[in-house]
Amino acid sequence: MLYIKCPHCGMRSQNEFSYGGDATVKRPDLNKEVSDQDWDNFVYNRKSLRGKHLELWQHLSGCRQWIKVERDTATHEIFRTLKANEDNS
């Protein structure tokens, strides 16, 4: 079970969180023309990386905040966690 540092609450066990997928995916703006390909990339196409992956988790049984977690998908090493509004660059 992973041990995740919620930027709002501190170290918490994985069972307090739910997984939210790739955090680098950006939703196309509303009321804007989007090509089929771009929309498919947003809705469906994911890289399924092996290695460093920036992903979303929600601290569901805690502060309910969505956070960003940089994790190695192969080793589960967590490099850092960020608040939703923190820049991940």
Next chain:
Amino acid sequence: MDQNYRLSDIGLINRDKKLSFKFNDKTYYGYEGDTLASALIANGVHLIGRSFKYHRPRGFFGAGVDEPYAIVQLYRNGETEPNIKATEQELFEGLEATSVNCWPSVNFDIGAINNFFKIFLPAGFYYKTFMWPKSFWYKVYEPFIRKAAGLGVASTKHDKERYEHKYEYCDLLIAGSGPSGLASAYAAAKNGARVILAEDKARFGGTLLTSEVNIGNQSGKEWAEGIIAELKEMPNVTIKNRSQVFGYYDHNMLVMSERISDHLPKTRKFHPKQRLWYIRAKEVIISSGSIERPIVFGNNDTPGVMLSSAAKEYLKVYGVLVGRSPLIFTNNDSGYETAIEFKKNGVDPIILDTRKDPQSEIVDEAKNLGINIKFSYVVVAAQGYKKVKSADIAKISDDKEQLGVVENIKCDCICVSGFWTPTIHLASQSGNKTKFNEDIDAFVPEASKQNETTLGAANGSYTLDETLKSSFETGHELSKKITNNNNKISFPNVVEKKSTTHDKFWCVPLPEGKNYKRFLDFQNDVAVSDVEIALKEGYRSIEHVKRYTTLGMATDQGKTSNLNGLQLVSNIENKVVPNVGHTTFRPPYTPVSIGAIVGREVGKHSKPTRKSPMHSWHEKNNAVFVDAGVWLRPRYYKQGNENLFEGSKREAKNVRTNVGVCDVTTLGKIDIKGPDAAELLNRVYTNAWLKLPVGKARYGVMLREDGIVMDDGTTTRISENHYHMTTTTAQAANVLSHLEYYLQLVWPELSVNVVSTTEQWAGAAIAGPKSRDLLQKLFSNSDVSNEGLPFMGYMEGDLFGVKARIFRISFSGELAYEVNVESDNGNFMWEKIIEVGQEFKIQPYGTEALSTLRIEMGHVAGSELDGRTIPYDNSLEGLLSKKKDFIGKRSLTREAFTAEDRQKVVGVVPLDKKTSIPEGSHLVKDSNAPLPNPKLGYISASCWSVEHDNPFSLAILKDGKNMIGEKLFAMSPLKNKVIPVEIVSSHYVDPKGERVRS
């Protein structure tokens, strides 16, 4: 005679407390502190079961967790448990155990016929033989295997014992209380670290209990006892015996099973039987020691052949002789320690040492004691069927290829030592790579993957001095890192006998003309010849060899067999062992009971139960409940002998003719506040929300980004910047997360707060033509006329002094209202509605009637909004705004979603107007078409229409728009039904929706 093999003056057992127990219905005696194994051996019992495949006699091989044979069926306090290791089960008064794998008895076993036909049971036997013919599988093979196989019988009764889970955090978790575990625990604890020390056995100390060493002028045992006593007193230390750390998971989470009551005749009141610990440790020390390796020789599975370390443990811990004329067969100095213990206790052993001329202190000691030692000698085969009676021995050439003349010598046990294998399971589970250490012919952990350190014998360090030094140091360093303290412990003086190198020898060649079985895996009956066959047949990967032969796949997970198996493969393949590699170590290290894994989450505790504030009223009024997610909801209120069908029909009918009330507390409720609340709703729902006036409700549908309908419900504008959203019961939690996702990540610029208020409000739906009359009496101060509270209107009201919210919304298609009050007033509201409603013939109705009412109205719900349908499919396309964007809108232009013959919800009526159509039935054009019959659609929900008094169903049907009036067949192969049906509009009642507006 009673305990014939028990010595009178050695061991750690309590001779003042004699215990009686039964094995295979015969009564024996042992002492407090015995294991079932030691007590049986004390009574001269060595035949304990039969092997898995050949049903060969089985005795004891080890003295602890490594035991491959001695598995029993245990009976305790009216319960039974299979797969219990006799070497781990502590003796208690009244213990009963029986053999497994034998029928009709351990002494005469019919399955042993397998042994005579063993030529038919080589590697891959099951794969090859039972493949053909197929029909034989069910009738012949499977029952045969079931009868012959297995390690006991699981109880079919409910387990009455209690198991608990515990979460714990610590600075340092130490797995194993041998020398390295004790030393590191002591150093770390003295340095202020929070330490958990776990020991699998009942006694702490590991090998210190049995080895002849001296630490700080004390015996190893005394030193261990002193350290344990001190640790027990320290507030920062938790020490647990009978506790096995069996799994090492991510981020230094380890799981340990503590056997709290297994050693007692029955579990004490308010105590659990076992407890599972989830431990998050900052640092972990793996001090799990090592397990002695067998040497492989002919008939090496005969009862009486056992590990030399086990023989020593039975002697020194339990005061039990495993035999009176022991033969020690060794390739290293460890066998000598066992021989010397025998000698000291008045028994004359013979040592066969594969080495030619070993020089060491301990060899000299054995010589000086006058022990008969034969160098360059091996055991060729054990002789005796149910117990070792003698051994065929021979001199072996220096290259270990040639046997000399075979002689037979009398002995009653053969104690084997093939050197030591570090127990690296936990380190490997942590993610460590392993490396092969040539000096010890075994794998040791490589660089740490997580925050773990392997010490002592588990790391291949076999001298006490070195082990204690590194353990004191590591305990100190790790704790210093965490506590920043620097209290150092002075290192005690260690005296131990120096040993010399072992012989890299593990398998005795077969003598000419003999074809003895030489076993590698004792529990699964895998012999050298099986592995040879597997390799001959082309299996190369060690993982494949393992699965094909089942080597190492028994419940002992190959603790004593894996390395010898690897050696064999490496010999035949002419590869070095590290190139053969080893199979993966996976948790659990030892079997863990299902009860411990499940813990308290059994029966009604398997998930939380949510009840509405009106629950006790429902109970008192004969509600029959149904699980709705984690909620308990009344399905119908039983009157007399009514069944579900009759009861729900009565309730639904009463709604259509008079008035009914339904508990709708379970609906998800989300309070939405903020200046941008309307904007959020406008983006989340498919229809327009910016112009909804205060005091009005609106029905809305929300989609996922892929265009699939996520949920529906009504949202009401309570005040300028305040909305009350309702969701379906099932999707309440998901919708909240969904809103939070968009507010926090996608549109953080929106100033809106959302919070669940599901549990803050109790809800009652009042539906039926007389609902307004009832409402007027409930809220006499309010104008609830059609003008005062029109359809989709909202107002606050005073319910006999209680503040209430009144929504004019309808799920049933009738004139209907929903009243919400604060949860604490829920019961008051409900009772008032029932009381005042009497004159209007009010009846409560449950979820079944609720379903009926919505189905015949053609209102879509969970069975249509099933995560696979888009708005069009549910005839909700009218709610799709063309003027604005919303979540999922872009996906609706996808080709399949806009196809001309896209599926759509329709109504379905059986032609005979009698036969109910099972939900899930397929709609087909031709009921006699060959399979697979093309499916046009499926029945999503069925009811008995109370309006038309005949069955009615909803279906999702291909090209549903153009299918009204068509005749099809509803087929349910599961229920064996073919029903001719007609497709009708999904709005079977009041298609114009006049009633809700009346």
